[in-house]
Amino acid sequence: xxxxxxxxxxxxxxxxxxxxxxxxxxxxxxxxxxxxxxxxxxxxxxxxxxxxxxxxxxxxxxxxxxxxxxxxxxxxxxxxxxxxxxxxxxxxxxxxxxxxxxxxxxxxxxxxxxx
DNA sequence: CTGATGACGTGTG
DNA sequence: ACACACGCCATCA
Numbered sequence: 634x635x636x637x638x639x640x641x642x643x644x645x646x647x648x649x650x651x652x653x654x655x656x657x658x659x660x661x662x663x664x665x666x667x668x669x670x671x672x673x674x675x676x677x678x679x680x681x682x683x684x685x686x687x688x689x690x691x692x693x694x695x696x697x698x699x700x701x702x703x704x705x706x707x708x709x710x711x712x713x714x715x716x717x718x719x720x721x722x723x724x725x726x727x728x729x730x731x732x733x734x735x736x737x738x739x740x741x742x743x744x745x746x747x748x
Numbered sequence: 749c750t751g752a753t754g755a756c757g758t759g760t761g
Numbered sequence: 762a763c764a765c766a767c768g769c770c771a772t773c774a
Binding site for chain 2: 675681684686
């Protein structure tokens with residue numbers, strides 16, 4: 634098949650990811666798997682991470698972490714501390730590159746948006 | 749067009 | 762409980 638991909642035509646999946654991430658309330662966080670599952674790609678959490686890597690401005694990617702609540706993508710920011718700093722600024726307790734009380738501030742799109 | 753890579757998640761040993 | 766391997770889909774070289 635002739636890879637008929639339009640230049641810069643990111644799949645709607647990406648746009649959807651950005652939309653969900655943008656809807657994350659301040660002081661809350663979610664995981665790649667949750668977003669992937671919400672979009673139907675339950676097993677493709679990797680793609681979510683990739684979407685974050687290519688995240689356009691306006692997308693609080695710092696509110697998205699892995700299932701362990703660890704700031705795995707902090708290296709994608711200008712400085713490795715930007716992500717942690719932003720989270721702390723929003724009231725999220727972060728220590729050792731890990732979100733404290735992660736389970737408590739976890740924001741599940743499939744649940745919150747469905748409500 | 750093929751191959752390799754990547755902000756992850758889940759299952760098995 | 763910890764360590765390793767596979768799956769998943771899109772982008773880059």
